[in-house]
Amino acid sequence: MDANVAHSPVIEFRDVDYALPNGLQLLSGLNLQVQRGETLVLLGRSGSGKTTSLKLLNRLLNPSGGEVRVNGAPNAEGDVIRLRRSIGYVIQDVGLFPHFTVERNIGLVPRIEGWPVARIHQRVEELLRMVGLEEQTASRYPHQLSGGQRQRVGVARALAADPAILLMDEPFGALDALTRDQLQREFLSLQRRLNKTVVFVTHDLREALRLGSRIALMEAGRLVTVLSPEDFLRSTDPLAAAYVRAFRDGLDSAANRGAS
Amino acid sequence: MNLIHFFSQNHEQVLDLTLEHLWLVGVSTLLAVLIGIPLGILSAHWPVWNKPVLGTANIIQTIPSLALFGFLLPVPWLGDHADRLAILALTLYALLPVIRNTYTGIRGVDPAVVEAGRGMGLTGRQLLFQVELPLALSVILSGVRVAVVVSVGLATIAAAIGAGGLGEFIFRGLAMVNNQLILAGAIPAAVMALTADFCLGWLEKRLRPR
Numbered sequence: 470m471d472a473n474v475a476h477s478p479v480i481e482f483r484d485v486d487y488a489l490p491n492g493l494q495l496l497s498g499l500n501l502q503v504q505r506g507e508t509l510v511l512l513g514r515s516g517s518g519k520t521t522s523l524k525l526l527n528r529l530l531n532p533s534g535g536e537v538r539v540n541g542a543p544n545a546e547g548d549v550i551r552l553r554r555s556i557g558y559v560i561q562d563v564g565l566f567p568h569f570t571v572e573r574n575i576g577l578v579p580r581i582e583g584w585p586v587a588r589i590h591q592r593v594e595e596l597l598r599m600v601g602l603e604e605q606t607a608s609r610y611p612h613q614l615s616g617g618q619r620q621r622v623g624v625a626r627a628l629a630a631d632p633a634i635l636l637m638d639e640p641f642g643a644l645d646a647l648t649r650d651q652l653q654r655e656f657l658s659l660q661r662r663l664n665k666t667v668v669f670v671t672h673d674l675r676e677a678l679r680l681g682s683r684i685a686l687m688e689a690g691r692l693v694t695v696l697s698p699e700d701f702l703r704s705t706d707p708l709a710a711a712y713v714r715a716f717r718d719g720l721d722s723a724a725n726r727g728a729s
Numbered sequence: 730m731n732l733i734h735f736f737s738q739n740h741e742q743v744l745d746l747t748l749e750h751l752w753l754v755g756v757s758t759l760l761a762v763l764i765g766i767p768l769g770i771l772s773a774h775w776p777v778w779n780k781p782v783l784g785t786a787n788i789i790q791t792i793p794s795l796a797l798f799g800f801l802l803p804v805p806w807l808g809d810h811a812d813r814l815a816i817l818a819l820t821l822y823a824l825l826p827v828i829r830n831t832y833t834g835i836r837g838v839d840p841a842v843v844e845a846g847r848g849m850g851l852t853g854r855q856l857l858f859q860v861e862l863p864l865a866l867s868v869i870l871s872g873v874r875v876a877v878v879v880s881v882g883l884a885t886i887a888a889a890i891g892a893g894g895l896g897e898f899i900f901r902g903l904a905m906v907n908n909q910l911i912l913a914g915a916i917p918a919a920v921m922a923l924t925a926d927f928c929l930g931w932l933e934k935r936l937r938p939r
Contacts, residue, residue, distance in 0.1 A: 527848055553850030564845025567938045568863050578849055626849070636848075 477541050478502035479634060479666045480509075480526060486534035487521050495521045496690045499535070505633075508660060508667040510681030512674065512712070517687040519670045523636050526668065527553045539634070554578055557627030557665075561639040563619050565611040571597075571622050572607040578630045596625040601655060617648040624656075628663075638670045653679055674716045678702070686712070731909050732916075739913070743898075747917050749812075750894035753887060754880045754921075757816045761823035761876055766869065768824075769831020770857065783832065786825040794818065794883055798890045815884065815892035822883055823876035830872025834865025867937040874929035881922040885914065 480503035487496040496518040503509045511519035524530040525537050528549050537544050544552055565574050573580075575596055576589040584592070597606060600621040611619055620640055627635060641649040653676060660667065660680075671677055677684045678698045686693040686701075686709055694706050702713055736743055768786075772779040792800075797818050801807055807814045838861050846856050862869075888896025898914030901907075 529844065529848055550850045550852055553848060558845065558848035560841060560845060560848070562839075562841030564839070564841035564843075566842060566846070566860060567839075577851075581851065581855060623845075 478538075479505045479540060480668065481538040482522070482525075482535070483538065484535035485522075485525060485532045485537055487518075487525060487530060488533045494690055496525075496532075499692055501685060501692060501695065503666060503668060505666055506664045507682040508669055508680055510677040510684045511668065511670045511687055512672065512677045512681075512684050513687035514672060516689070518690040519687050520638055521690075522687070523638055523668060523670055526634075526636055527556045527558060554582065554630060555632050555634070557629075557632040557635040559620075559623050559627045559635070559637045559640045561642045563611075563623040565619060565622055565626070567611050569610075570607065571602075571609050571611070571614070574611070574622055575626045575629055577626065582630060592629065593625075596628060599628070599659065600625045616644055617652060620644060620652060624659075633666060635665045635667045637667060639672070640669075641676065642671070642673075649676075656680060674712050732912055735909055735913055743913065743917065746893065746895050746897055746914070747921070750881070750884055750896075750918065750921065753812065753815055753819060753884045753892065753894050754877060757819035757880055757884075758823055758873065758877050760816070760820040761827050762873060764820070765824045765827030765872075766831050769828045769869070770835060770862075772828070773832045773835035779832070782828060783825075786828050789821045790825045794822070794886050795889065797821070798886065802890065811887070811890050811892040814890060815887035815894075819880050819883055819887070823880050826872040826875040826879070827869070828872075830875075831865065831869050834868030834872075835861050837868060838864045864938050867933045870929060870933040870936060874926060874933065877925045877929065878922045881918055881925065885918055 480501075482499045482501040485496060485499040486494065488494045499518070499522060501509075501522075511522060513519045521530060525532055526539065526544070528544060531545070539552065539556075566577070569577070572590075572593050575593045579589045579592060593607060594604060597604060602618060602621050602625070606614070606618065606622075611622070614622065620643075623640065627637075641652050644652065657680065669677075669680055671680075678701065681698055683695055683697055684701050685695045686706070688708055693708050694704070696704055696709065701709055704710060704713070768778075768782050772782045789797075798814065801814050801818060804814075807817060842860060842864070843856065846860050851859070884894050885896035885899055887894050888900050895914040895918045899911050902910030902912075902914065
């Protein structure tokens with residue numbers, strides 16, 4: 470039994486479809502597994518179905534066909550609130566509660582889970598350190614923070630109740646290049662320590678290559694291919710190759726301009 | 730000059746009618762808040778309710794106030810007590826701004842904030858009371874403010890059906906062609922409306938989320 474659990478995927482999509490009530494198909498026949506401790510990156514253009522896939526995991530959306538399994542059981546079974554509280558969720562717009570201080574934002578799930586106040590306080594301090602924020606930040610409001618700080622608070626909030634699974638929807642997408650670079654680096658070192666199962670949505674190949682243990686390439690509601698970052702760069706799949714070409718072209722054209 | 734004289738001579742009656750006026754406005758506003766906020770939440774969360782709720786409130790608003798008082802007069806339990814009747818009519822008028830602003834306030838909460846809350850596992854109730862209502866509060870309050878200011882004015886008409894309030898002076902003044910008497914009712918009512926407007930406006934600003 471134990472061995473079984475260890476080898477079974479933490480997350481599994483089985484023939485998952487998702488269609489809007491008006492019939493528009495956003496996701497068709499998705500089959501995908503995510504193993505414990507890996508960072509799976511969903512890479513694709515907007516409208517490719519990556520955010521939809523993410524929201525099917527914590528049941529912000531429900532599949533119109535197929536089954537999403539979390540920790541070996543269909544996520545449609547059981548309490549949706551429990552499910553969501555056991556999964557950390559970070560979105561691009563951060564969605565910090567503007568009327569809460571940083572401390573209350575981070576401590577929200579522990580608070581509604583009924584943790585004692587002292588333990589919440591201790592946990593918030595620990596998390597602030599973990600994401601590289603100063604202790605004084607705790608009493609600030611979101612509008613008093615920079616974009617990078619806000620996103621750090623968003624990550625800390627998602628980690629608050631120590632979920633084993635973390636869903637991240639373009640968390641660094643709205644940040645400037647240098648801040649993004651720094652947060653990506655911190656994410657990697659954090660992930661090495663915490664070893665969460667992460668599903669990470671991005672449209673940025675560089676980010677996917679850097680953070681992903683595997684990259685799932687999506688297009689028009691379908692999964693095209695799943696590759697390791699090394700294999701992705703060598704892939705002969707036309708779409709993957711197109712991503713790599715676009716990525717290299719940017720560097721090359723700048724280099725050539727410098728040479729001429 | 731004469732007016733000051735009138736107030737000092739009749740301060741007891743002025744005070745009585747002012748308190749009566751406040752009672753009519755206060756109770757009807759309270760009722761409108763108690764009914765209007767849940768209805769606003771209902772129509773914000775379930776779009777099916779949006780049209781019937783706001784539509785009805787809109788229609789009520791278009792009924793001329795004197796006519797509404799008249800319509801309600803023959804209603805059994807209500808017609809016997811003019812103040813009940815006036816409170817009901819004022820409540821009906823105050824509903825629209827309260828419902829509409831509750832609806833607008835909740836719909837205006839940043840969708841990212843709501844989604845983050847849902848994704849983190851807040852229950853519907855937690856989301857409503859800890860996120861949506863606090864963030865919509867200043868907008869809701871501005872609806873209440875409109876309701877109060879309108880009610881203070883409308884409540885003067887309640888005197889026409891014998892519900893009391895500062896309208897008594899106004900109607901008496903009209904009947905006697907006595908401007909002094911009209912002003913004796915109109916000025917305290919105006920002061921009341923301005924005071925309420927100022928206080929609620931101040932509160933609204935303080936509660937506005939940053």
